[in-house]
Amino acid sequence: MNFRQRSPVWAALVLCALATPVLADDLTAEVMHPWTSGGESAAAKVFADKFTAAGGVWIDRAIAGNDALLAAAMNRIIGGDPPSASHFNTGKPFEELIEAGLLRDVDTVAKSEGWAAVIPKVFLDAVTRDDKIMAVPINLQTENWIWYSREVFEKSGVGEPPQNWDDFFAAADKIKAAGYIPMALGGGSWAERFVFQKVLVSVAGPELYLRVLKDRDGEALKDAKVQEAFAVLGKLRQYADSGAASRKWNDATNLVITNKAGFQIMGDWAKGEFAAAGLTPGKEYGCTLFPGQEVSIMSGDVFVMPKLKDAQRTQAQDLLAHVLFAPETQIAFNIKKGSNPIRQDVDVSSMDVCARHAAEVLKDPARQVPNPQFLMTNDGLGAVRDVITTYWNTPAMTPGEFSDALGKVLASVD
Template sequence: MLKRFGFMLLSGAALVALASGANAQEKQRAEVMHWWTSGGEAAAVKVFADRFDAAGGQWVDSAIAGGEAARAAAINRIVGGNPPVSSQFNTGRQFDDLVGQDLLADLSAVANEGGWAKVVPQAIVDAASRDGKFYAVPVNIHGQNWMFYNTAVLQKAGVSEAPANWDDFFAMLDKLKASGVTPIAWGGQAWQEALVFDAVLFGEGGKDLFLKVYKDHDEEVVKSEGFRKAVEAFGKLRNYVDPGAPGRNWNDATAMVITGKAGIQIMGDWAKGDFINAKMTPGQDAGCAILPGEQGYIMGGDVFVFPKLGGSAEATPVQALLAKTMLDPETQIEFNKVKGSIPVRTDVDTSKMDVCAQKGAALVKDPAKQIPSVNFLISADTVGQIQDAVTNFFSNPSASTDDFIETYAGIIGSAD
């Protein structure tokens, strides 16, 4: 009797093992390529992974540090015939060539079922679509013209509130410099410097000038007094960065603010994820403000594309499940709370998100305050040319404003 009972136990364990193996085989595996490797980013991507696993999938993480490196690796695999299930790109035109080569799945059926076009800002719908078809899943909205600051460091320097205009902004930097800290934690990479330039350009020239430059490709506006003022203000920032800035990663610059070595950082709100990860409360010890004032929200963000698998023109079941999971309302709130961004869906309740996120979400609800980033409006090649021009200008204190404007006008005039 004991032997028989032992056999029954063994058989039961074997059945459990077999059932577990069967369940593992049934799970829909999805290799996802991305560049979210900093502390806050890793915590955010885990939300997607956990929610996808809970929905019946199996997230296979493929993280590659650095946006350019990750995109290049994904493109090589897609073009080479060994695509991942999904891969991250920035919202905009970075995946144009993949669409042109007919290498991405059409997500329109999933998008129509989920009513994406009704709950996502039109500029982002346009950026995720080509010829009326969805080729990417937008997962967030990143504000690119944020100023994050260490409240205690500013208070010690005699600054009690965020600047409302450029005069106040430079006065704040002077006070920080006099207090002995690095005023601006500067990420000395081309994409970061171009991001700061765009924040200054919008802050100085407003929406009209910004869109005439990047949407209309108006060379004459580039040669205007408004554009010149922006260039001069940007160049003036050289006086407030430290010698170690060249080549610095954005998250290393964020760490300077977190540890009190620097006062502020001009960066997209993905930086907020690292403040949160460091147990600093956004809007309190980690201050936030749109630079300067609150004229509008330069909208960037992230999307995931879904390469064609097995010859299917549309998303496969595993791709559809992943896409639905990413845009699920609860997932959107949970993910963006950690990521530092705001939900791409405008129909979710953001009242329990941090005060910086609530401020951003309120701005985005007003179409007049929605400012598409350059990635929405010009090709990746043109973005690269602009980044090179900006970083060459900033890294050379003797660079001529006139020469920079002439170079910039030539790039914009030939933009596609």
């Protein structure tokens, strides 16, 4: 998709940074991202429209799915045909590109706009190398949400959202008995890993979560609360339907939207799908953080800027960085995407009740829990994901056997 309506108005800050004036037509940015669902596409269009209005030309390169996008972006950047910008998840995924010297920093824009003062420290550290900001952070996602259909709750005799795991299982049993899918799940090992990390924090707490996934502490795996978390994870298997294996995450969200399923465990980007369907949180659907812990498992999206040989395309990258991080862009994008602005200096009062609650939780550093992508490399995370998938798809496997298998993998990963 090529958004070509341009304005003669330039972003003043970026104009000052340009060495020589160029025509707006020369400020072309080819942008790779994985956002193809309804809510995601609407969010991507915010970036495209804002960049166009600032005088740029946005060339859209959408590739469905984070894994597919990651592979395509890495191949192009390493292969010498880089885009102007590419989406990555915050954390370790773009580490090897930095080490290979294939990414440029965005410090000229970041320092002139004071980014460091408004980005949460854990995210600032994740995008900074040798005191230079190496990627444009665009949002802050809270991953440990449970989304639920208020209609399914009502028709199944479920009252308030669950306050603990006994409540959750009791509600799921009622939903199942009423003929609905208790837990809508998307297929793929990433979705199973996703549920695992949320349950681990919810049952065992942030300290044990970090001891397991950050410190790779074998003794922590033997803790009674960790073993309880693994038992809860195993029990959840029975509440996913047989169609989960071949289902995309947004199709799972649609089961809640259309009142065919009671719950979905998914990050706040699911809210973008509800918004695209015209639904309002607190009315047709509800949101609650995982029972047991009022914390935020944090993740986020960034755009990296590969080194380019063309000076005008490099100037377009500066304009793009400015546009992506601008306060008005942050609000408009994250309303569509369902996430929270990465900037901590913007007013979130215009956002929905779920986003406002997440913002309150995130004010407390003690309630900020990093996603595993902050804690280990892609290869390490892939190995962990494989053993989680084995456990999820092997009902006969006990929590103790899973714990032993996970311990062996964790002892071997970076």
